[in-house]
Amino acid sequence: MQPNNYDYIKIEQKWQKEWFEEKIYESKKENLKKFFIHFAYPGVSGYLHVGHMRGFTYCDIIARYKRMLGYDVLYPAGFHASGIPSIGFAKKVERKDETTLKDLKNYGVTNEVIKKLSDPSEVVSYFGNVYVEDYWKKFGFLIDYSRIMSTISEGYKKFIQWQFYQLKEKNLLIQKPHFAPFCPNCGPVAVDKSETDILKGGSAEILEFTTIKFKMKDGTILPAATLRPETIFGVTNMWINPNVDHVKAEINGEVWILSKEALEKLTYQTKDVKPLNETISGKDLIGKTCVVPIVDREIPILSGPFADPNVATGIVMSVPAHAPYDWIALVESKADIEALTIIDVKGFGTNPAKEVCDKFEIKSQTETEKLDLATEEVYKKEFHTGYLNENCGIYAGIKISDIKDAVKNELIDNNQAIVMREFSEEVVCRCGGKVLIKQIPDQWFIKYSDEKLTSESKDYSNNMNIFPQEYKDELPGILDWFDDRACIRKGSWLGTDFPFKKGWIIEPISDSTLYPAYYIISKYINENKIKGKDLDNEFFDYVFLGKGKAKDSVWEDIKNDFDYWYPVDINLGGKEHKTVHFPVFLMNHVAIMPNEKRPQGIFVHWWVTQKGKEKISKSKGGVEHINEAATTYGVDAMRLYYAHVGSPFVDIEWDSEAVTKYKNRLASIYKMIGHINKFKDLKDENLDNWLKSKLQRTIKKSIDAFENFDLRVATNEIFFECQKNLQWYIKRGGSNKKILNDFIKTWTKLMTPITPHLSEELWHRDNNEFVSNEKYPIFSEKEIFEKEEVGEYLLSKVTDDISEILKVTKIKPKKICIYISPAWKQDIYKKAIKLAEENKLNVGQIMKDVMSDPKMKALAKQVSQFVSKLPGEIMKLNENDKKRYLIDMKEYNYLKKSIEYLSDIFSCEIDIYSSDDKNVNDPGNKIRFAIPLRPAIYIE
């Protein structure tokens, strides 16, 4: 072994091989205390990037720490194969998507294998293998690989079906209408930012327009869709585009006139729609009238060329006092209509829309940019600070922010309006067709709105260990807000068949809520002790709920395992899970599992982003592949980077230079330790005790930090503070072989959870067992040496002060004189600190006290000067400082022993004096400045 050459790749491979051959990762029931940790399993969507490794790494660090603490650790993993991602990937392969094929080839995948990847289940098994072999094992994770599972395996599906029987039994499965994105050609599509299914419109939202029925004289309905139903009181006219041909249709037994596009949309949203094959030109409607519901006012229909047949119904109601678009249109139409004000709002007069148009100097309907700004301004002000005025009947005096739903509900209840759903922007399917919103009249939901379930979950979360605290505070609110979730869908998705409706599949969020429990079973499946097809409801009832009897001894074994390992102690996942996965994880456990099997903790970590805080994505240039990065930097360096570069609870920017620096730091630790063997064996009691003491402090601080899962603080102590201490020891001339060896032995253990490969390598210089299996160091009060800690503190202060003086004066020192403060000052300091502890510190009291000693009389002037400044100084001290002053350490003796060191670093003669000595040489008249732990200094 080359002691100075840190060949991380060789080291990693060597120890991974040994760990995995020995299967040290397998969880065993040995110590009667257990710890179950897992990460939210990744979806199978393709190659992962360095961002994903952050959370996985945290998990491994915690798991390794816990096992070194003597816990039986269960740290399993699996893949979330349900849903679209793997289908999406297979589709890309099938249509020979260029970047996808390039990625695969770059990774070294053969054409033969690529061909197979047009099959989604092949995608799952291919990437499952990549995740395990190329990511998790390469990072040295001690995941229990005997439990790997996927959500599309036979056994898992049985498990999910059992879960749904449970939900049904508890009345948590309900049916009601639902509206979902839908392509007339391709069926259901997902609208999300990754745009797997669609070409355009990933950030579209579904808006709910209140579509108000305005009746014409012949009873025909003109539907106007609005997001502000409360403005109905201010409607003065309708806008219809004269250049658009409208159609007639019978909807719920009434005859409607609307744009062709709107009719198509409504066909998918309402059951009872019959087109009447009658076209009406917009022109023909202009000049007619209709009636505003609720207020029963007759209003004219005016020409509005801006009314877009693609937006909502294509027919627009006009509220000129409160909508800038309507105001400008009205002005331009030159119609003799007066705006009707219905909202009183601070900062505006009788016509907010007009006023804001004037402010933005809007003259024409074509100035859409300004109009949008104007609309937003009016809307915001009115929504937050506006009240309906006397024109609004029974609603007069009510705040806008409180009224919206009331008006909407009245209209709907009186059959004067319906709700129409519409995307906030155009959404285009992969096939090129327009994505619409379709009603599913009897969709199945998991009833997360259930009051009992919600309140029980909230109560339960109160006693969980949730990191960070902010999320713990936020979670009850999320549980309240969390609404019923449509839990099945139809289409080409991977997942479990829904047991109560043929042809429908359980969607991916709903099939990954109780899943940590399945890790208990997956081991038995993988070892062929039980078959997926043999898992029935009876089995799950027995294992999870203790109902019924065991069919055979395997059932008993599985139940024993479940009772030993469950519940989950930490479920760790990224911040994207805060409002989706974690709430359902918790609520399903509360719904189905007894109290003692419900999760104990959740750990949320933030993301790794690209430069400029952008989410990592391949389309934006992406970042390094995991396997490339692992080779470039070494996985220990990456583990250290994740653990130390920032708090787990903020996004961090991927910074390859920073990772390189961490790699160099590991190399320097490696080198430094290799070097120590060559030291002479010298003893220096003070220094040796100091190093022992500092090591104990590191142990203590790292444990305290780990216990709070504060990985960054623990890492900082172990890799930065600890190294600093060792450097100081060496710089000071410390060279005790036994002390150094003990130090390195302990330090190696401390490093193990974070950089296991490096630790294993260092450890094996003198040991044959795995350091990964060693016990974490225990803090020992006996190894604390406070006097030496204060002594070295004093020494570092003195050197700092001397350096500062030299820097400012630019003197080349011939000789440095150091004067320790006189005993009386030290006595007074101690007294003052004690008085301060009792809150009795005041100048008069101390003076009296001191002056009672006749010997002090001669020094009265100096004493009073010194004492007068004391209260201010002592107030600034923290607990550690105060302790330092109370420790009985002979400053003079300590520094005297360090003369060699001082004269070495300042390259000159050093004299140490005690101010208590008679006839001290004090040419600079500095003695008077000496205070405890802050000797006076004179430099020649």
Next chain:
RNA sequence: GCAGGGGUAGCCAAGCCAGGUCAACGGCGACAGACUCAAGAUCUGUUCCUGUAGAGGUUCGGGGGUUCAAAUCCCUUCCCCUGCACCA
């Protein structure tokens, strides 16, 4: 709209909950020195301003307040980011 997070020195990023150890961890960058034929790597030191004695001054988005003391607590204001459901 609903909910959440954040603004810290040239940059990234700790600290804030539990006010004083904070001119503010750590890293990057920059500067100087050591090593080297040289470069790189590594090591040492410096890096808000002023200063020929260990000091002083001004900083933690802006404004105000509480306190002996505030980056940290309270109020107010401006600006950024994230999630919101069939996407995992």
